[in-house]
Every structure is written in C-alpha cells, then in structure tokens.
Amino acid sequence: MRQARADDYAQFAVARAGHLYRSACLLTAGDTHLAEDLVQETLGRLYVHWGRVSRVENPAGYAQTVLTRAFLAHQRRRSSTERATDALPDRAAEGGDVSLRLTLLQALARLPAKDRAVVVLRYWEDRSVEETAAVLNASSAAVRTRCTRALGRLRESLGEELGEYAAS
Known part of the structure; x- marks a missing residue:
C-alpha cells in the first residue's frame, strides 16, 4: 500500500x-x-x-x-x-525571441508579487477569476481589480518597449 x-x-x-x-x-x-x-x-x-x-x-x-x-x-x-x-546565468535561453522574453520578464518583475501572481494565474494558467480568488484567498472583485491594474501597469511599462517588436 x-x-x-x-x-x-x-x-x-x-x-x-x-x-x-x-x-x-x-x-x-x-x-x-x-x-x-x-x-x-x-x-x-x-x-x-x-x-x-x-x-x-x-x-x-x-x-x-x-x-x-x-x-x-x-x-x-x-x-x-x-x-x-x-x-x-547557467545556460542561454532556448529558442524564441530572447529580447522579447527578457522584456516581458523585466516588466513582470516590476509588478508587485500579488499582481504578478494574478497575471500568471489568470493568463498563463488560464484560471477563472473565481479559481484565482480561491488560490489567493481573496474575493473575486479584488482579483478583477488587481488584474485590471496589473495589466494597466504592464501596458504602461511595455508600451514603448514593445513598439520595436511590433515593427519587426
């Protein structure tokens, strides 16, 4: 057993x-x-x-x-x-657009920990608002608010930096 x-x-x-x-x-x-x-x-x-x-x-x-x-x-x-x-770093990144990946990781790093957790759970893990709220021990409204603010911060942070990737 x-x-x-x-x-x-x-x-x-x-x-x-x-x-x-x-x-x-x-x-x-x-x-x-x-x-x-x-x-x-x-x-x-x-x-x-x-x-x-x-x-x-x-x-x-x-x-x-x-x-x-x-x-x-x-x-x-x-x-x-x-x-x-x-x-x-121990090893180089494998495949993909390395500069874009680094830009995105730097933008994520600038977010507070809870905002980062919300973004990862909602958009990487593809969890619902309710599931994310349960993981974070928060209300659904708090998750929606935090998600909106975190995405706004990411857009602010990445606005100029992503322009060069859109043109390529």
Missing part, C-alpha cells in the same frame, strides 16, 4: 514538475534558482500530504495553488529581495 502511494506520487511529480517550473519562472520573473526552490518546496509539501492530495478532484490544480502560496510566502520574507547580480 505504501509503495503504491509512493509510486503514484512519483508519477504525478514527474508529470507536473515541468509545468510547475514554468509557472514558477513566471512568478519569479525569470529567477530560475528561486523557481527551482519553489517547485521543490511545492513537491515536498505535496509528498507529505499525498494521501489526502491524491484524493482531491484536481491534484494538478492543488499543486498550482501550493506553488502560488509558496511564492507569496517567500515574497513576504525580508530576505526575498536579495539578489546576486555578479553571476551569469
């Missing part, structure tokens, strides 16, 4: 780790090291409670909620603003 539960968890973790990592990268505005830490923390929390988690209707959604809450908890810590600036 215990081995079957461990095998079930291992299959789930392998299947969801990539998606969790991509979401964590967006939440952290491209900080891959922090994203890895958040995914590890999320998978650790899920493992501890896997007996209960495996019985919920949507374990993947539950994992995404745990990831988002771990990110927000990290942002509340004083040490979360410390960043190493003299280290180069």
